[in-house]
Amino acid sequence: MHNDTLAQFLIAVAVILAVCHLCGALMRRWGQPPVLGEILGGLLLGPSALGLVWPEAGAWLFTADTRASLGLAAQLGLVVFMFLLGCELRTGQLGRRRVVLATVAGGMGLPFVLGAGLALLAVPMLIAPGAEQADFVLFFGLAIAITALPVLARILVDLGIEHTRIGTVALSSAALGDGLAWLVITLILAGTGQVATTAGLALALILATVFLVRPALAYVVARIRSDQFLLAVLIVGAITFSALTQLINLHPVIGAFLFGVAVPRDNPAVERIGRQLQGFTIAVLLPLFFAGVGLGTSVGLLGGSFGNWMLFAAVLLIAVAAKVVGAGGGARLAGLPGREAMSLGILMNCRGVTELVVASIGLSEGLINQLGFTMLVLVAVITTAVTGPLIRRHLAAEERLAGETEPSRI
Incomplete structure (x- = not known):
């Protein structure tokens, strides 16, 4: 029986990787980020697609034991992914600080306020049983305000504008916004348990990271000559921090992210290790997470209910x-030209993997119900899918306008 369970788990992993990467390749051919296809591949394996057209296959492939094993593997993938995301966070090198701060304030503040207001009206429909209303409202507002730094970076590279003014401001704003978002999530999760104890332990961990772990890492990284040994040190550290935050009633990804932030920047060995880890994480571990998201997402929950569809339309409208308006308007008020501010607003609408991680935390921590989770997943997919085409069309319109106005200035 043990061998059968292992074989079934391996078959499920093989199917997940094949479907996710095939969908990723299709998205790449259509000019979309491959990660969007991988997310869609995960959704295809869940009750929204496979569960509808071939429920027997879905039930055989994803048994309770297999889903439990996939869940653990997906958590490991999330830990490594959030560690890498923390390593990439560079808030100390913000370009055009005034524009970045205004973009973050508007791009997170307005969606947060409107999302929280909508959540307050939709409490009976979206809150998880037993959740505190205040925690749910704050969490939902934050989930609406997220921007996905990794997917945004890929879109900028694909467009060739990562080193332009818009590209650097967008990356800096997303990095700063991500840091603030995880800080707020930490505070929300601390409020779901023993508030004083959790908050005190979290503060102690942050202080220890800043004053002890970060200097120690700088010392160790500078003296280790073996990439393999340094990889082991960093992975052990990230997993240990994840376990610590789990033990103090916070989600493990917060610990991994915090440890990643403490890793020294601009070190060739760390950058090489990061590329190696990123390749394995993207190719193997993240698709397992996407499959887990897909298994928990059911578009059928919206059903034939007019109220559910109207609520989803309102969530999507507010999110976009x-x-x-918030990010673009903030940048415009800070002095960025109107067309560039609009480009920035479109780019900051990309939510991608980060939104899925946040939504998964809300579901696992008992803040949102299955319907709320499904809506946030669909918002992540739709906003990620439209960002590339919208920004390409907007940039093309800018080029045409510049070409039309150029002769008049001669």
């Missing part, structure tokens, strides 16, 4: 409009 508030992000574009």
Whole structure:
């Protein structure tokens, strides 16, 4: 029986990787980030697609034991992914600080306020049983305000604008916004348990990281000559921090992210290790997480209910409009030209993997129910899918306008 369970788990992993990477390749051919296809591949394996057209296959492939094993593997993938995301966070090198701060304030503030207001109206429909209303409202507002730094970076590279003014401001704003988002999530999760104890332990861990772990890492990284040994040190550290935050009633990804932030920047060995880890994480571990998201997402929950579909439409409208207007408007008020501010607003609307991670935390921590989780997943997919085409069309329109106005200035 043990061998059968292992074989079934390995078959499930093989199917997940094949479907996710095939969908990723299709998205790449269509000019979309491959990660969007991998997310869609995970959704195809869940009750929204496979569960509808071939439920027997889904039930055989994803038994309770297999899903439990996949869940653990997905958590490991999330830990490594968030560690890498923390390593990439560079808030100390913000370009055009005034514009970045205004973009973050508007791009997170307006979606947060409107998302929280909508969540307050939709409490009976989206809150998980037993959750505190205040925690749910704050969490939902934050989930609407997220921007996905990794997917945004990939879109900028694909467009060839990562080193332009818009590209650097967008990356800096997403990095700073991510840091603030995880800080707020930490505070929300601390409020779901023993508040004083959790908050005190979290503060102690942060202080220990800043004053003890970060200097120690700088010392160790500078003296280790073996990439393999340094890889072991960093992975052990990230997993240990994840376990610590789990033990103090916070999600393990917060610990991994915090440890990643403490890793020294601009070190060739760390950058080489990061590329190696990123390749394995993206190729193997993240698709398992996407499959877990897909298994927990059911578009059928929206069903034939007019109220559910109207609520989802409102969530999507607020997510898109508030992000574009808030980020773009903040940048415009800070002095960025109007067309560039609009480009920035469109780019900051990309949510991608980060939104899925946040939504998964809300579901696992008992803040949102399955319907709320499904809506946030669909918002992540739709906003990620439209960002690339919208920004390409906007940039093309800018080029045409510049070409039309150029002769008049001669």
